[in-house]
Amino acid sequence: MAAHLSGPAWVMALEQTGARGRRGRAWSMPAGNFAATLVQQPTAPAGEMALYSFVAALALHDALGAAGGPSARLALKWPNDVLLNGGKVAGILLESSGRGQEVSALAIGIGVNLAAAPPPEPDASFAPVSLRGETGMSVTPEEFLDLLAPAFAAWEIRFQAEGFAPIRDAFLARAARLGETIVARTGTAELTGRFDGIDASGALILTTASGRQAVPAAEVFF
Incomplete structure (x- = not known):
């Protein structure tokens, strides 16, 4: 869709049958969970595209904090996961298209276990958890997008205005196991x-x- 979009757009899937995570791994999406991709025509150099995963992680932290309330103990796991009460609640995957060093489109894919956690993978570093299971809060994918999209926009504005340094500092302030x-x-x-x-x-x-x-x-x- 990227070539036909006039500007940034969120694309949400209410069902996924061929989803994937990092390194081509399968990504399971039980009913009621969140799956969306922000499609952009980036203006930053290709070398800076990967930094958008940190922008997305901070936005997810804000959105999940707003959705989960005070019982949601959140942490960011380098480079692209969000932990809730010690388990994996969300993941981020960036993909781009273009030629050589010229990126024509950037897709920031985000999956969140809102309603249910999928079965754990044998080699996964963390067991999956869900927002509902950990906090008792029920949030629809549409409601979550209304939290996530403005949070992403706010962090992106700061990234574009001030560079990566404040994004890095904010990420590290929320990072799991820093110094350990x-x-x-x-x-x-x-x-x-x-x-x-x-x-x-x-x-x-x-x-x-x-x-x-x-x-x-x-x-x-x-």
Whole structure:
């Protein structure tokens, strides 16, 4: 749809039969859960596109906090998950289209377990949870979009006006296990070290026995 849109647009699915998560994994969507994609024609350089996952994470944190009330203990898990009371309640997936370094469309996909948690995956780092199951709050996908869309717009305005630094600071203020020992698994290695933040490119900063390392992409385990 991106080529035919005149500007940014949210596209929501009330049912998904072929959904996917990171690295092509299956994404299960029980009835009543939230699945939407924000489609944009980006103006930022291609190298900055991945930073929109942090903008989306902050917007999700705000929206889930508003929907779940005081019983919702939320944390952001680098790079693209939201935890609720210690379980995974939401995920983010960015995809782009274009040629070479020129990005013509950016799709920011977001899935939230509003009504029910899908079955856990055997190799998942966190068991899935749902907003209703953890807080007792029932929110429809349409109601949640009315919380998420303005929250995203507010953080995006700040990102465009002030750059990544305030987004990074806000993310780290909400980050799970900052300053603690974590495990980061890449496609070729497993690194154990202290989670010391994220750098200007969004990479994980890990202090290991062999020194400080920047990890651009990995699966994180606590």
